[in-house]
Every structure is written in C-alpha cells, then in structure tokens.
Amino acid sequence: xxxxxxxxxxxxxxxxxxxxxxxxxxxxxxxxxxxxxxxxxxxxxxxxxxxxxxxxxxxxxxxxxxxxxxxxxxxxxxxxxxxxxxxxxxxxxxxxxxxxxxxxxxxxxxxxxxxxxxxxxxxxxxxxxxxxxxxxxxxxxxxxxxxxxxxxxxxxxxxxxxxxxxxxxxxxxxxxxxxxxxxxxxxxxxxxxxxxxxxxxxxxxxxxxxxxxxxxxxxxxxxxxxxxxxxxxxxxxxxxxxxxxxxxxxxxxxxxxxxxxxxxxxxxxxxxxxxxxxxxxxxxxxxxxxxxxxxxxxxxxxxxxxxxxxxxxxxxxxxxxxxxxxxxxxxxxxxxxxxxxxxxxxxxxxxxxxxxxxxxxxxxxxxxxxxxxxxxxxxxxxxxxxxxxxxxxxxxxxxxxxxxxxxx
Amino acid sequence: xxxxxxxxxxxxxxxxxxxxxxxxxxxxxxxxxxxxxxxxxxxxxxxxxxxxxxxxxxxxxxxxxxxxxxxxxxxxx
Numbered sequence: 409x410x411x412x413x414x415x416x417x418x419x420x421x422x423x424x425x426x427x428x429x430x431x432x433x434x435x436x437x438x439x440x441x442x443x444x445x446x447x448x449x450x451x452x453x454x455x456x457x458x459x460x461x462x463x464x465x466x467x468x469x470x471x472x473x474x475x476x477x478x479x480x481x482x483x484x485x486x487x488x489x490x491x492x493x494x495x496x497x498x499x500x501x502x503x504x505x506x507x508x509x510x511x512x513x514x515x516x517x518x519x520x521x522x523x524x525x526x527x528x529x530x531x532x533x534x535x536x537x538x539x540x541x542x543x544x545x546x547x548x549x550x551x552x553x554x555x556x557x558x559x560x561x562x563x564x565x566x567x568x569x570x571x572x573x574x575x576x577x578x579x580x581x582x583x584x585x586x587x588x589x590x591x592x593x594x595x596x597x598x599x600x601x602x603x604x605x606x607x608x609x610x611x612x613x614x615x616x617x618x619x620x621x622x623x624x625x626x627x628x629x630x631x632x633x634x635x636x637x638x639x640x641x642x643x644x645x646x647x648x649x650x651x652x653x654x655x656x657x658x659x660x661x662x663x664x665x666x667x668x669x670x671x672x673x674x675x676x677x678x679x680x681x682x683x684x685x686x687x688x689x690x691x692x693x694x695x696x697x698x699x700x701x702x703x704x705x706x707x708x709x710x711x712x713x714x715x716x717x718x719x720x721x722x723x724x725x726x727x728x729x730x731x732x733x734x735x736x737x738x739x740x741x742x743x744x745x746x747x748x749x750x751x752x753x754x755x756x757x758x759x760x761x762x763x764x765x766x767x768x769x770x771x772x773x774x775x776x777x778x779x780x781x782x783x784x785x786x787x788x789x790x791x792x793x794x795x796x797x798x799x800x801x802x803x804x805x806x807x808x809x810x811x812x813x814x815x816x
Numbered sequence: 817x818x819x820x821x822x823x824x825x826x827x828x829x830x831x832x833x834x835x836x837x838x839x840x841x842x843x844x845x846x847x848x849x850x851x852x853x854x855x856x857x858x859x860x861x862x863x864x865x866x867x868x869x870x871x872x873x874x875x876x877x878x879x880x881x882x883x884x885x886x887x888x889x890x891x892x893x
Contacts, residue, residue, distance in 0.1 A: 412888075416886060424884065425883075425884050425885070425886055426880050426883045426884065426885045426886070427885075427886045427888065428875070428877070428880065428885055428886070428887050428888070429887075429888045429889075429890065430866065430887070430888070430889045430890075431869060431889075431890060431891055431892065432889060432890070432891050433891040433892060433893065436869040437869075438892055439869050439891070439892045440869050440870060441892075442892035443869070451868055451875055452868065452869045452870075453866035453867065453868055453869065453875050454866060454867050454868070454869045455866050455889075459864065459866070460853045460862065460864060460889070461852050461853045462852070462853040462889055463852045463853065465889050465890050465891050466888060466889060466890040466891075467853070467887075467888075467889040467890075468886065468887070468888050468889075469855050469861065469886075469887040470884070470885075470886055470887075471861050471877070471884070471885040471886075471887055472884055473881070473882050473883055473884055474860075474881070475860050475861055475877065475878070475881055476858065476859065476860055476861070477855045477856060477857050477858065477859055477860070477861050478857060478858075479857065480855055480856075480857060482886070487886075491884065492884060513878070513879065514879060515865045515874040515875060515876035515878070515879055516874060517874050545866065545867055546867065546872075546874075611852075616891070616893070620893070629893070631893035632892075632893060634892070
C-alpha cells in the first residue's frame, strides 16, 4: 500500500485529517478506475480545465483548520508532529471566515443559465470564461458546445489567454468523446492545446495533455498502460471494475522511446496496383488527426485515423469476411512505425457499426519543408441497408503534414 | 505491489506509491509563472468548488473548514 495512503487512513479514521484529491486529467472515469484499484477512499475532485492553474502534479499541500497553508512539501514522517498535532492560530481573514456563516456550508452548483445570461449581456472575456468553466465542470456534455463557443468568444477579446485556449481544447475533446461529436473535434482540441503551450511552454499540465496522444519520442511515460492490470486485480478481488467511457488505446498506451521505433515486419502492400474498387459512395467516413499538428523537419507525429460507417447510408461493417486492413506507404526518407494494421471485427457479431481507430507514427525527412503528404489506404468489407449490398472496398487517404520550420 | 518497481519514475509517484521524492523532484522541474498555482505558507489557500469524480456532487475546500486537510493534486498517469 502506498506510504501516504497508509498513513492517511489512520489519521482520517482518527478524525485528525481530511484527505482531498484533485485529478488533473481529461477523463474522470479513468481516475475512478485508478482510485478503485488503489483503494483510495477519500473524495477526488475533477479539474480537467486546470482551473487551479497548477503547473505540475503531484502537488501535496497541508491546509490547517482555518484554511491557511501550513506546508507545501509535507512529509509523512513529520506530518503528525508538525501539522496534525499543532493547534494553529488563524490570521484575521481565516478567523473571519471560520466564524462566518459561510464556514463549513455545503457547496452548491453554480447557476449555469444565469452565468450564460450574464455572459450574453456583459460580453466581456471574463464573463464568457466564467460561464464556459461552469458549463464544462457542471453542465455535462449537454453544455459542451455552448462552452466551446464561450471560450472562443473570450479568445476574440483576449487571444493570448493560454488558459482559455487550453480549456477550449479540453471542451473539444470532451465533445469528441461524447455522442455530440462533430467533425474535427479531436484535431481542434490538439490545435487549441498547442496554441496554449505556445503561450506558456512551461505549463506541464498542458503539455501532458498533448503528449497523451502524441508520438513515443515525446512521451515521458506510458499514460494508461496500468488499466489492464488494474482491471485484472479488481476482478480478482471480486469487484466489478469501473466502466470506462472511452478505453485508452494506441498512443495512450504506447511506451516512450529514445529513438524512432519501426516494427519488424516483412509485408507487402495488400493492393499495390490499386485494383480494389473504391468506396465512391462514402460508406465509410474517415477522420484523420495529427499529434502534433505541425512537425519539425526530422520530427515525428502520431497519426490517428478513425473510420466510421456512414449512418446516413445505414452502412455497417461486415464482420464475416476479411478484417479491416490499413496500409501506410513509406516514402523515401520517411520512417513509419508500422505499415500494415489489421483491426479485428467484433466477436460474435455478423455486422456492427462502431468507429474503428488506428494510430501509428511517422518520422519525416530532415529536409522536409512546407506541406508534405502521406499516402494511406484502407481495405474493408462494408454493407449498406439501402440496397442490401455488401462489398469489399478500398478508400485512399492523402494525409497532409505541415512542416514546422520555426526555430526551437 | 508490482508498482514498487517504478519508485524512481514520475508516474509511480502519481499512482500513490511514494509522494515525497517526486514532489521534491518536481519542485525543481516546475517553473511557476505569474498567475500559476503558487500556494504560500501562512496564506489562505485559494478557494475552489469542483465536482467529485464519483457522482459529480459539488465539493469545496471551504466545507472542510474546522478540519485539517491534506490536498493532493495528481493524475492517474
């Protein structure tokens, strides 16, 4: 058991201490799974937009009974003597708050509708941000689009506000993970985060949000490779693991690398002559996201490809034939982490309509300039209900990559 | 725990194995910019109200007034 967790359990049980957690990550359900795995029994709060403006995690602060910070680097060995057993005196403000009617009252949610009205009336950046923050924290996915609009309105007046840029990126990604997803939400999230980081390159929390989806060369660690182990251990002790809204995959599981890694594979293009019939009706709709969106010469980017059956055409995957194959051409001077990707169909279902996701990395040449292109194609079995036709089709994807030639 | 093997890694700290060494290490890495979170010993901690991850209920620092609080900001990665 973690050192701090053991220590705090005894103190919490004795009524000497309250442990309060704040998680700085995009997906609260993942933190719930982590807390379940680690048996954290203290309240954990969600701060995806980094409203506290923390620049790093973890941060542990000891706050006394008057709301005053007593240590910014507490140690388990000395916490009891130096903090828990000390009767601190309040300052004037702390005493006033402690003695006021506001002390220890149950908190309430903000009135989002009132904040929205205020933002519409005042039209100031501050009012827009206050409404947008409340919408994201308290409004669920219902309010995410209005939050995005409010952040954008605030940025018109304050275009250099890195915090607003970061929060808008968080909002785009929340919408991307929801039933309200719009085209380009993920790429817009990445662009907003990159713009935020341009304003403050030292913002570790903002940087981590990009690295979560980015290439292995820029990862400090694997972000969510613990999920599988956590689920196994939770099941082994007879519990049901917290269900994740979106399972981490690809980039979020990838381990960091010191050099660009190319998978050892001896494969050939599955359709070198381009003989497979093209998906001219758009039965499968592609979405392409690059993280980072601009690549330095000689640098790498993580390419995320999502392929979704066209709901308007009532298209769906045919799972009773060849699986989806994605082929990545490797031009001269480039490196591709893996050329051939196979996505297995869902077990036991003859048809399905889930979005299938693949991500991989490319490293561009050192002399790359301007806009360069990567050629990819997908082969798949797809059916549509309109005429009841099932076909084996090919879709070509030409991925533009912008080379970032700005000096670092 | 299997995670004990990662004591020297940022992420193992973030997973609640050992907070202390990572805090010291991160204190030397993080650069505080104006308006960034910078709690000062002897000053009131900034007020906040945030949703709980389990049921979304509002939880504030102020509601724990009268009690000693250990505030832990972290991430599962």
